[in-house]
Structures are given as structure tokens and as C-alpha cells.
Amino acid sequence: MNPIIDGIQKALQLILSGDPAIYGVVYRSLFFSGVATIIAALWGTPIAMLLGLREFRGKSIIKTFFNTLIGMPTVALGLVLYLIFSRAGPLGPLELLYTPGAIILGEAVLVTPLIISIETTAIEAVDPEIMDLARTLGASESQTSLAVLKEAMNGIILGNIAGFNRAIAELGVALLVGGNIAGLTDVLTTGISMWTQRGGPDGLAMAMTLAFILLLIVFGINLTIVIVRKVRILLTFGKSPQ
Amino acid sequence: MTTLAELKNLTKCFGNRIVLDNITLQIEEGEILALLGPNGAGKTTLLKILAFLERPESGEVEFQGETVTEKNAERMRLQSAIVFQRTLFFSTSVYNNIAYGLRIRKLPQSTVKEETKKALRLVKLEGSEKRSVKKLSGGEQQRVALARALVLKTKLLLLDEPTANLDPKNVQIIEEVIATINHELKTTIVMATHNMFQAKTLPQRIALMNDGKITETGAPAEIFGKLSKNLASFAAVDNTFTGTAKTTSAGTTLVDIGNGVQIEATDQRQGVTSIFVNPQDIIVSKSAVVSSARNVFKGRIIEVLDLGSLVKLRVDVGKPFTVQITKRSFSEMQLNLDSWVFLAFKASAVQVI
Numbered sequence: 001m002n003p004i005i006d007g008i009q010k011a012l013q014l015i016l017s018g019d020p021a022i023y024g025v026v027y028r029s030l031f032f033s034g035v036a037t038i039i040a041a042l043w044g045t046p047i048a049m050l051l052g053l054r055e056f057r058g059k060s061i062i063k064t065f066f067n068t069l070i071g072m073p074t075v076a077l078g079l080v081l082y083l084i085f086s087r088a089g090p091l092g093p094l095e096l097l098y099t100p101g102a103i104i105l106g107e108a109v110l111v112t113p114l115i116i117s118i119e120t121t122a123i124e125a126v127d128p129e130i131m132d133l134a135r136t137l138g139a140s141e142s143q144t145s146l147a148v149l150k151e152a153m154n155g156i157i158l159g160n161i162a163g164f165n166r167a168i169a170e171l172g173v174a175l176l177v178g179g180n181i182a183g184l185t186d187v188l189t190t191g192i193s194m195w196t197q198r199g200g201p202d203g204l205a206m207a208m209t210l211a212f213i214l215l216l217i218v219f220g221i222n223l224t225i226v227i228v229r230k231v232r233i234l235l236t237f238g239k240s241p242q
Numbered sequence: 243m244t245t246l247a248e249l250k251n252l253t254k255c256f257g258n259r260i261v262l263d264n265i266t267l268q269i270e271e272g273e274i275l276a277l278l279g280p281n282g283a284g285k286t287t288l289l290k291i292l293a294f295l296e297r298p299e300s301g302e303v304e305f306q307g308e309t310v311t312e313k314n315a316e317r318m319r320l321q322s323a324i325v326f327q328r329t330l331f332f333s334t335s336v337y338n339n340i341a342y343g344l345r346i347r348k349l350p351q352s353t354v355k356e357e358t359k360k361a362l363r364l365v366k367l368e369g370s371e372k373r374s375v376k377k378l379s380g381g382e383q384q385r386v387a388l389a390r391a392l393v394l395k396t397k398l399l400l401l402d403e404p405t406a407n408l409d410p411k412n413v414q415i416i417e418e419v420i421a422t423i424n425h426e427l428k429t430t431i432v433m434a435t436h437n438m439f440q441a442k443t444l445p446q447r448i449a450l451m452n453d454g455k456i457t458e459t460g461a462p463a464e465i466f467g468k469l470s471k472n473l474a475s476f477a478a479v480d481n482t483f484t485g486t487a488k489t490t491s492a493g494t495t496l497v498d499i500g501n502g503v504q505i506e507a508t509d510q511r512q513g514v515t516s517i518f519v520n521p522q523d524i525i526v527s528k529s530a531v532v533s534s535a536r537n538v539f540k541g542r543i544i545e546v547l548d549l550g551s552l553v554k555l556r557v558d559v560g561k562p563f564t565v566q567i568t569k570r571s572f573s574e575m576q577l578n579l580d581s582w583v584f585l586a587f588k589a590s591a592v593q594v595i
Contacts, residue, residue: 133330136293137343137394138320151333 010205029187033167036107044115052123069113074172102177111163122155188214246271252301263454277434279451285434293324322398323391337371361393381412401433480564487515501560506536507592516595523591524565535586
């Protein structure tokens with residue numbers, strides 16, 4: 001029988017079977033990339049606020065710096081991090097190599113430029129007079145910045161979702177600093193890579209299973225955003241006085 | 243009367259431009275003071291300084307006897323509120339916009355709810371709590387902006403052209419609100435306006451502004467009385483002219499303002515008279531229109547000012563008139579500097595001061 005068709009059939013069976021090994025991989029993917037995105041947002045948002053709200057010398061250089069890093073090849077970053085985490089590297093003593101921590105940290109570094117870029121644009125798009133408005137209503141400087149953040153919330157959420165998408169879909173960092181250790185650091189992307197290389201009907205079946213799930217997650221998130229936006233538009237039209 | 247705020251020898255610059263030139267002004271507690279002057283006179287900047295949002299290059303700002311500095315400005319801002327000319331809102335409901343300042347002041351939920359409801363009632367927008375501000379009409383938005391400021395019950399309320407570009411119904415509501423809060427809450431109000439009619443009826447005192455300076459202050463009757471004889475101050479406000487009035491056989495008044503321009507008004511007057519025509523009452527057309535308008539003049543556009551969705555034009559019909567049209571009309575009529583146009587307005591639109 002055609003190995004590809006055979007593989008597809010086996011893949012469907014595997015997905016429906018609820019195989020704990022597979023769902024373990026899915027869980028780890030979601031968890032590592034999720035935490036990585038949160039970390040990137042935590043240290044990226046203050047930077048985006050600085051870039052979005054303040055004027056200072058060297059600002060455009062820093063913005064260009066982050067914009068350029070968006071396109072960082074994941075495997076190149078993976079190599080850099082490998083060298084840093086390895087025993088001979090500066091963070092060697094932390095023994096992070098081939099642990100979940102390395103993947104989380106690595107993906108956080110990977111998606112930070114993307115999150116900063118999108119958030120900065122969203123913050124810059126907020127009418128600067130909003131700050132004067134908040135001030136005149138009695139807000140302190142920090143409350144004023146918070147008001148701007150709230151106005152930019154749509155863009156900020158979008159930036160974080162884009163970051164998560166990038167994290168969960170990347171291979172280079174997870175492979176090089178995670179090592180694809182079964183049950184510990186294997187994720188969807190590293191799994192797809194490994195099973196495809198193993199080949200054979202079973203290998204292809206597993207690879208297709210994981211790929212299918214990965215596509216489901218990524219498209220699912222994006223479809224949800226589109227639907228939520230459309231629903232919001234419909235709701236606001238529904239509420240209009242006309 | 244005690245002095246609430248004082249500006250002493252205040253100068254404010256933006257880059258090389260002097261926007262406020264050695265201004266000295268006292269704001270008495272409980273009064274309504276109108277700043278009257280053309281665009282660019284510095285009214286908005288003066289209000290922003292009183293709102294403690296801008297700092298002057300030189301001179302002092304005093305509030306309740308205390309000098310305002312960089313350090314205490316944030317604290318002082320809790321005592322004044324400004325409503326900007328361009329309505330600006332947080333992207334949320336009417337309720338949340340109005341409640342914002344109250345929540346900053348850490349007032350309890352129940353108080354926030356009660357005060358917000360009261361404010362909405364005052365501006366005649368009860369029941370609008372859940373509506374999205376961005377969906378409201380221009381007039382409703384201005385009323386929400388006003389409610390948002392007055393709910394804070396600050397000592398000083400600053401209004402930048404509060405009724406500019408609004409329909410008469412909304413103008414009336416807002417003017418009533420202003421009069422009410424001044425009368426009942428004894429709020430001191432400083433308002434910038436273009437509108438001579440408003441300046442006559444609402445404030446207790448007027449400060450005339452031009453080119454960053456205050457040229458005169460006084461009660462409306464005083465100022466308008468003097469203006470009739472003072473051509474120079476007149477040039478400071480759009481569409482105000484002095485001339486000689488004569489009653490016509492039809493029972494109207496013809497005012498000769500010079501250069502062959504004669505304006506027909508319904509108010510009866512004789513002798514030296516001052517008149518004012520609201521820019522919004524003037525219709526602009528490319529050709530002469532046969533209509534009930536008694537005043538039709540042909541002139542050239544000598545100045546174009548882009549105000550976003552509106553365009554302000556100065557048209558020389560022998561005397562310069564300021565008119566206001568939508569940007570859409572401006573482009574549809576293909577108007578430009580030096581274009582010839584016809585201005586038309588009714589005799590009843592001419593306000594005799």
C-alpha cells in the first residue's frame with residue numbers, strides 16, 4: 001500500500017486514540033512556548049513602552065536592531081544558545097542544556113524582538129494626547145502610561161499571539177538546546193523532524209500525526225482571532241442606535 | 243472675591259514661536275471668565291497652563307496662593323480639569339470614561355456609580371452608561387467630555403471652545419450645564435470661545451486675546467461697549483465689523499462697513515454700530531444663488547486653514563470674512579487660494595453688538 005496513504009490512516013487513528021505519549025508531546029509544546037511567550041512579554045513590554053512613548057537619542061537604532069532580529073534563523077540562535085548553555089559556556093554551571101528550561105529561555109529570546117516590534121507599533125499608534133487626557137483627570141505618570149497600554153491592548157494581544165505562534169512552530173532552538181529527549185524535551189516540531197527521518201510507515205504516521213496537530217493549533221489560534229474580530233464587528237453594528 | 247489662580251508675567255514658547263507674551267491675569271474664585279480671540283491668539287495654551295499640563299518659559303503660575311512647580315503639578319492637577327476642543331476618549335464605554343477620574347482618586351464603587359449617574363443626568367445623557375463613546379454623535383461626545391470633567395468637582399474647570407461646531411440643541415444644553423455648575427457648585431470656569439454671542443451672555447468677565455497677549459479685560463457690557471468704538475480690538479475677532487447704520491424703508495438696518503460693503507441686518511440701529519456674523523451662518527457658493535439671503539457678496543479666497551474635517555477660509559469681499567465649510571465641500575467645489583466665491587447670509591444672521 002502507498003506509504004503516504006497508509007501513514008495518513010495510521011495518523012488519524014493515533015490522534016483519535018488519545019495516546020498519552022502523543023498528548024504528552026502536545027502538552028510540552030504548548031507549555032514551553034506558552035511560558036516562553038509570557039517571559040518575552042514581561043521583559044519586552046516595558047521596552048516597547050519606552051520605545052513607543054519616549055523620545056531619546058539612539059531610539060531609531062534600537063528599533064532597527066529589534067526589527068532586524070525578528071528574522072533570526074532559529075537554528076542559528078539555537079547554536080548560539082547551545083554554546084552559552086554548554087558546560088564550557090558562561091551559563092554552563094546552571095546545567096540548563098537539554099532541559100525544559102533551556103527551551104523556554106531560548107524561545108523567549110527568540111520571540112522577544114517580534115513582540116517588542118509589534119507592541120511598539122501599537123503603542124505609537126495611540127493618540128499621544130491620551131496622556132494629557134489622563135493627566136488632566138488626575139493620573140500620575142505611571143497611571144498615564146497604563147492608560148496608553150490599555151488603549152494599545154489590541155495590538156499588544158496580537159503581538160503576543162504572533163510571538164506564541166513563532167515559538168511553538170520553531171525547530172532550531174528546541175532541537176539544539178532541548179535535545180528532543182523523550183518525555184522531557186520532545187516537542188511537536190522536534191518530533192516531526194525525528195519521525196520523518198526515521199521514515200517507514202510508522203515513522204511517517206507519527207510525523208504526520210504531530211504535524212497535523214501542530215497545524216491545528218496554529219490555524220486554530222489564527223482562525224479564532226479572525227472569528228472574534230468578526231463577532232465584535234457584528235456586535236458593535238448590532239448595538240448602534242440606527 | 244478671592245483670587246483662585248494667577249498668572250504673573252508669563253511667557254510660553256514652542257520652539258522659536260512666542261505663543262504667550264508676558265501674560266498677567268487673575269482668575270477670581272467663582273467667576274466665569276471668557277477668553278475671546280481669533281485662532282492662534284494663545285487661548286488653548288493659556289488653558290493648558292492653567293490645567294498645569296504645560297510649564298511656562300518664564301513667569302509664575304499661582305494656584306490658591308501656592309506657586310506651581312514641576313514637583314507639585316501632579317497634585318495641583320487634581321484641582322483643575324480641562325475639556326479639550328478636540329474630543330478625546332478612552333476606547334471604552336461612556337460610564338468608564340466618566341468614572342476614570344473618580345477611580346484615580348480611589349473613591350468607593352458606590353460613590354463612583356452615584357456621581358457618574360448624576361453627571362450624566364446633568365448633561366442630559368441618562369441611560370447612556372453602556373454605550374461606546376466612539377459611537378456617539380459629536381454633540382453627545384462633547385457632553386460626555388464635559389461630564390467627565392465636571393464629575394470631578396474640581397475648583398477650576400477649563401473649557402476650550404466647548405460649543406464649537408455643535409448644533410443649536412447641543413449648544414444650549416452645554417451652556418445650561420456651564421451656568422448650572424457655576425451657580426450651584428460655585429465652580430470657577432475659564433472658557434475659550436470664538437462665539438461673540440456666547441461671550442455676551444455666559445461669562446461675568448471677558449479677556450480679549452490676540453497674538454499671545456491679553457489686550458483688555460472687563461465685564462461683557464464694558465468690553466462690547468468699547469469695541470464699538472475701537473476698530474483695532476475688533477480686528478482681533480473674526481467677522482466683527484464697525485460701521486454706520488441706517489434704517490431702510492423695509493424696516494431693516496443697512497450697515498456700511500467700508501470699501502463698498504453694506505450689510506443688511508434685521509435689528510434696528512442708527513449711527514455707529516458694531517456687527518458680527520457667525521462664520522457658520524455663511525454659505526459659500528461658486529455662483530450667485532437666488533435665495534432669501536439678503537446679504538450676497540462676491541470675493542476672493544485669501545486664506546485657507548485646514549482644521550481636519552472642516553476648512554476655514556478667509557474671503558475678501560472688500561472686507562475680510564471668515565467662513566467655515568466641510569473639507570468635502572471644499573474639494574467638491576474645487577476651491578483654492580485666489581478662487582472667486584459668493585458668500586451669502588440672512589439679515590437675521592447678523593448680530594448687532
